[in-house]
Amino acid sequence: MSSVGKNQNIQKWNDWKGNMTDQQYVQMVHDNKLSRKVIAEACGFSKSALRQNPTIAKELAELENDLRNRLILPPLTPKGEDESRTPKAIQKESMKAAREQSRVPELEQRILELEAENKALKGKLGRFSELSDVFMDMEELR
Incomplete structure (x- = not known):
């Protein structure tokens, strides 16, 4: 984004923040912090x-800390404090599990198709095995 767009967003942010009351902040609490979605919609940016x-x-972090000090937002739990200090990393295991889970229905369908094909082939094999036995008996008679 260009610096003009960033400056516009900062201006929108400052305008929004200047017009907010403590009661309005209380109404937008989500998961012990201010709802990012509501803030973005109110400011008019993403x-x-x-x-x-x-x-x-x-400024958002400072605002939330100020609201916590004024007891408008609930205090952070020890886990929340740890998470705020460390950046969130995407866990490879969870991504792998999500990919595998999305493949489950596809694989189940494939298993059903292969089982049906296997059953059909076994049925044909049964018919041909009798024929094979007859040919073997005929070979012995020669």
């Missing part, structure tokens, strides 16, 4: 601007 614009991200 949620990514709250993370990607360093000025807005810093």
